Each structure stands twice: as C-alpha cells, then as structure tokens.
Amino acid sequence: MAIEVDKLTKLYGKQRALNSISFQTSIGRIIGFLGPNGAGKSTCMKVLTGILPFEAGSVKVLGMDVSNQALALKKRIGYLPENNPLYLDMYVQEALSFEADLHMIANKQQRIREVIELTGLQAEQHKKIHQLSKGYKQRVGLAMAIIHDPEVLILDEPTTGLDPKQIIEIRNLIKTLGKEKTVLLSTHIMQEVEAICDEIIIINKGELRLQIAKAELASQFPGMSMEEIFVQHSN
Numbered sequence: 001m002a003i004e005v006d007k008l009t010k011l012y013g014k015q016r017a018l019n020s021i022s023f024q025t026s027i028g029r030i031i032g033f034l035g036p037n038g039a040g041k042s043t044c045m046k047v048l049t050g051i052l053p054f055e056a057g058s059v060k061v062l063g064m065d066v067s068n069q070a071l072a073l074k075k076r077i078g079y080l081p082e083n084n085p086l087y088l089d090m091y092v093q094e095a096l097s098f099e100a101d102l103h104m105i106a107n108k109q110q111r112i113r114e115v116i117e118l119t120g121l122q123a124e125q126h127k128k129i130h131q132l133s134k135g136y137k138q139r140v141g142l143a144m145a146i147i148h149d150p151e152v153l154i155l156d157e158p159t160t161g162l163d164p165k166q167i168i169e170i171r172n173l174i175k176t177l178g179k180e181k182t183v184l185l186s187t188h189i190m191q192e193v194e195a196i197c198d199e200i201i202i203i204n205k206g207e208l209r210l211q212i213a214k215a216e217l218a219s220q221f222p223g224m225s226m227e228e229i230f231v232q233h234s235n
C-alpha cells in the first residue's frame, strides 16, 4: 500500500480537525483528495509527510510508520505545501541546489538539470524566484518536491491561482510524474480530478465521505457531474 491511514484523529486545541478517519490507497495511482474548505485535507497531508504530530490512530506511507520512521520516510516522499512557500531571494538553481544538499544527492548538478528539464524551467532557471510568474513558482516548488526522486508525491492545491494555460501545463506535469509515482493531490478544481485522477477521496469535517475509483463514478453516480458528487458528499 502507498498510504494507510487508520482511525487518525488530529486535534487543534479542542477542535477535531481529523476525526478517526481511515483510508488506504495502492501504489502508482493519482488520487484526488477533495473536500470543502476546512475539511482537513491540508492537516491530513501534513500528517502523511511526518511533519505534524497527531493524537490517535496510525499512519503508514509505503509501509513505514510516520510517527517513528519520519526521517527515513522523508527520503521517499515529496511535498508541495499549500501556498508553496519558497525562498524568494534565491535564484532558481540556488534553491534547487539547497534542496539537493538537504537530501545529500549525489550527482547534484546532473539531477538539477534533470528536474529543470522535467518541470520546464529551462528558460527561467537563471532568475531569482521572486521574478517568476506564479505558474513558474509552482514549477520551482514541484522541482524541489521531486529533486530526490520520491516514490510518493503529496501536492496541496498545486494549481490554485494559476491562469488556465498554466493550470493545463502544471496538470500535464503532474500527469507525467504520476506515471512513475503515487500522487496525492488536493484540489478544488473538479475538471482537474476528471482529467488526471485514477481515484477520488472526499473528506468532510475530518471524516471520510467517499473513496471511489474514477472508472466507477459513472456506474455509482449515473448522470451526476463531479461537482454534484462533490456537493452531495460535502454536506
């Protein structure tokens, strides 16, 4: 299994952001991770990356326990956080070099060249990050997330705020990455889910509302659009 979440509960003070949620996903799929604002998607993603402690339950990624194997797991997970926090004063190459050093990557320059090509950053690679458009900043975030060639990619709203052309470009990039990796992708864009996901998880109020293969949507919810299915499971 790529991801195994079992009765996971996460509290912020008294607020139950995740309420005994359980789900599993197999390796090599692109999973759309959906839910209304405040559903707990980002919280769950942070738990999966091992950066956020939780109160109860068990969470495994690639069979490894996030609570006690977090460091080893970070080598196998790539994470693009919501709002893509980047060091804006760094040059693109400098940021990638910094990230590569954190992962102690051998053949660093070669790997930087590879991810620059993969993410389509060639023309912008000599700029400072603050000089880039939002779409190109997203590409830098993705390049940093994949520099260590992780098996699992966790992408928190990677296309939010991009123009339609950039959305399509980033989406194609995610699709390409998804050929080799398991991708957990949160998004509010239902077209995106239809375009690239193999599987869909909808959560609401910290609980699982639906998990379904995209191929089964039409037979399980005949005549319903993805938006309608989302709304039905978000109340």
Ligand SMILES: Nc1ncnc2c1ncn2[C@@H]1O[C@H](COP(=O)(O)OP(=O)(O)OP(=O)(O)O)[C@@H](O)[C@H]1O
Residues within 6 Å of the ligand: 012, 015, 017, 035, 036, 037, 038, 039, 040, 041, 042, 043, 044, 082
């Ligand atoms: N650091 C925090 N401290 C306190 N409460 C938090 C914190 N982070 C998130 N929350 C709360 O936990 C709940 C779940 O938030 P989360 O960001 O996980 O939702 P989300 O599904 O990612 O939402 P969105 O689609 O708006 O990004 C929300 O009510 C939010 O206000």
